[in-house]
Amino acid sequence: MNDYGYTINSATLPRDEEKFVERKEMRYRLSPVANGIKVNGKIMLPANASASNLVPGAVLCHGFGADQNVMESSALLLVKKGIATIVFDLRGHGSSEGCLDGNFETDVIDAWRLLTSLREVDSSRVALIGHSLGALSSILAAKIVKPKAIVALSCPYDINGRGLKDPSHKVFPLVRWAVTVIWRFAILFTGQKVKVNWKKFLESWSQVKLSSALAELGECDKLFVFSEDDRLTPYKKFAQIYEKAPGPKQKMLTRGSHSTPVEAEILRFEWVGWVVSALTV
Numbered sequence: 001m002n003d004y005g006y007t008i009n010s011a012t013l014p015r016d017e018e019k020f021v022e023r024k025e026m027r028y029r030l031s032p033v034a035n036g037i038k039v040n041g042k043i044m045l046p047a048n049a050s051a052s053n054l055v056p057g058a059v060l061c062h063g064f065g066a067d068q069n070v071m072e073s074s075a076l077l078l079v080k081k082g083i084a085t086i087v088f089d090l091r092g093h094g095s096s097e098g099c100l101d102g103n104f105e106t107d108v109i110d111a112w113r114l115l116t117s118l119r120e121v122d123s124s125r126v127a128l129i130g131h132s133l134g135a136l137s138s139i140l141a142a143k144i145v146k147p148k149a150i151v152a153l154s155c156p157y158d159i160n161g162r163g164l165k166d167p168s169h170k171v172f173p174l175v176r177w178a179v180t181v182i183w184r185f186a187i188l189f190t191g192q193k194v195k196v197n198w199k200k201f202l203e204s205w206s207q208v209k210l211s212s213a214l215a216e217l218g219e220c221d222k223l224f225v226f227s228e229d230d231r232l233t234p235y236k237k238f239a240q241i242y243e244k245a246p247g248p249k250q251k252m253l254t255r256g257s258h259s260t261p262v263e264a265e266i267l268r269f270e271w272v273g274w275v276v277s278a279l280t281v
Helices: 067-080 106-117 131-147 173-190 196-205 212-213 233-246 265-280
Strands: 005-008 011-014 024-031 039-046 054-063 085-086 121-131 149-155 220-228 249-254
Touching: 011 220, 039 067, 039 106, 054 067, 054 106, 054 131, 054 265, 067 085, 067 121, 067 265, 085 106, 106 121, 106 131, 121 131, 121 265, 131 149, 131 212, 149 265, 220 233, 220 265, 233 249, 249 265
Parallel strands: 054 085, 054 121, 121 149, 149 220, 220 249
Antiparallel strands: 005 011, 011 024, 024 039, 039 085
16 A cells, blocks of 8 residues: 555645655644644655654754744754754744644644654654744643653743733733733834734743743753843843753853854754754664
């Protein structure tokens, strides 16, 4: 019987006939039964991956206002190192449907399940890699999927302050309104295309506890990458969370901005090397 693709959550995944020199590609449009939101992405497999030659895998998740293209260079580098990868547009981003809400980890978990369902991928050796919002989403998803390793690039920190932690507090609506206005202007100014349910997004974000989520990942290899000049997610704000994180962990602190971990080629080679080591040793 010919293999025309895979089916997961009612989504059919046809394989491209064209084979590239170093990889095989599959584009997919995943529509989970639970919410019906169609999420677009791409799977890239090393050319030598097969049912008899299982390879490790990595799920890469972009940040707020970006799309899968931001993570594709890193994914290609991983494929060259023999690791299967999946990149995708978060809901409300790129060519995916829906809007960004409080379900940060849902799309990451769906991508994980899809990648690990492939016959070429060793599901016991898969990493989660996320930048900014993608890092937060990956850490939350890790509680469910239990990855072999996780890489958090420019990861956000826990929000402190009663006004944000408690949505019922009278200050919260004012803060939410102010943040919503600021972010909308920022989106217009930078030309970003993202649909957001601000009420659900901000209420959920204010209740996220990354420190608690990381406490459940004791056996998972963890790498945190930050830039010293990152004003959006400064390492100083995250340092306390890092110190309390259990199990094997490392950090890379370099000069640069919020986007440096995904854009700087030398730094990318360093954390990709860490991923390869974590998944193959």
